[in-house]
Amino acid sequence: MPGTDDSLLFARADDALRAVGRYAARFVGFLDEREQAAVLRHLSAKHADASFLLWGGYADAERRMLGVFPQEEVPDGAAFPITAVQIIWKGAELNHRDFLGALLSLGLKREKVGDLVVRSNDCVAFLENAVAAFVRSNLSRVGRIGVSCEPYEGDVRREAHFAEIGGTVASERLDCVVAALTGCSRTQAEDGITAGRVALDFRTVTDRACRVPPGASLSIRGCGRFVVDELGPPTRKGRLRFAARKYV
Template structure:
């Protein structure tokens, strides 16, 4: 594998570079040998890096898909030109839905822990959608049989079946925060989101606990834009929804959505 130059990306580890180099090797294989390749499940940050790298080489014959619209964890498919028919149906993944009593409270962590206990790696598991009395898990097709054999999550009895109901996908819930900031610097926006001083927000950022659109940053002066997601470890996740104008004192009105 040829290690590529990713100097245009920020905060990329050697593991990131190896993964992205593999994806670019796949584009060569698709163009030269007409081979289609699929990745394991990628997290949101890896998906974002993938999109940036594909854009950098102007490669369009790829798709990130997680089993339903707006999935967080997705597989990458790199395919030859004119090979995009039925791409979604070809992804090597399957949804498994677990049924249990609504009074048995199970969490995302409960399901993930049970899967890991079977020796299933994180890359084989996509999103886990937990509802009252049911949970749908997206997994690589190589582990479907093992997942369907699960009869207990912790001490709770469950019944597993193939497939999932798209109606079980819940829209994210938000609480809106509105206010004004002196600028769209990260420390200013985070200060409003967390209702703390700008100095405290700056300290959090410098401490390495903050990500912007899944990229770690320690720069309080970094500019954020509408659509950027901000997460602060231990404090929650936020979306800069909109910039709503400027006050007569030249402060910027913004709307932030906090995930709840």
């Protein structure tokens, strides 16, 4: 987002690097995807020799902790202070927002809560170890629905759902790609970009002429999140074919 100040996040990462001992790793609480991208850029630029890992408790996690490890130690997800808690209910439809609201209403900070994987009759919540027992003991309702909590040790897979988008664009410029993905005019796309409503690979970009590479992630405020899988080759008329997916 425009004006986002990551200095506190970078300071926490730097503190973890300074505090990491010869035998003990240090961890920074759950980060969203934008924060992960920012801290990776920071570590790559300032601490290229650091030994670190981002991990959220399972392979497809979106929210992940930063773990900083001693140089002699291979980073390992099993070392992270993450506990999975299964929240079980019956007979009502609950969603991610319901569970997040219930957890935060217990007084938890957002950085203590990782992914919430909602399934048909349960939700697997990935939590920092320090709060997991508290949640199991105190979370008895989500909204008006009674729930029970148990430790969870099974596998978790997040099923992403996409809508396929395809067509042609005039060029790889950000304004061209945004207009094609959203169906808006080029002028509207330019306005959204300069207003700071577009993030390319989790970083706000206000340069409408910025190049969009294949594989890029685009978040467009008010329109959703997209992945640009292919961009090119050109058609006979010189336009670029593109294939993309929108998270739904």
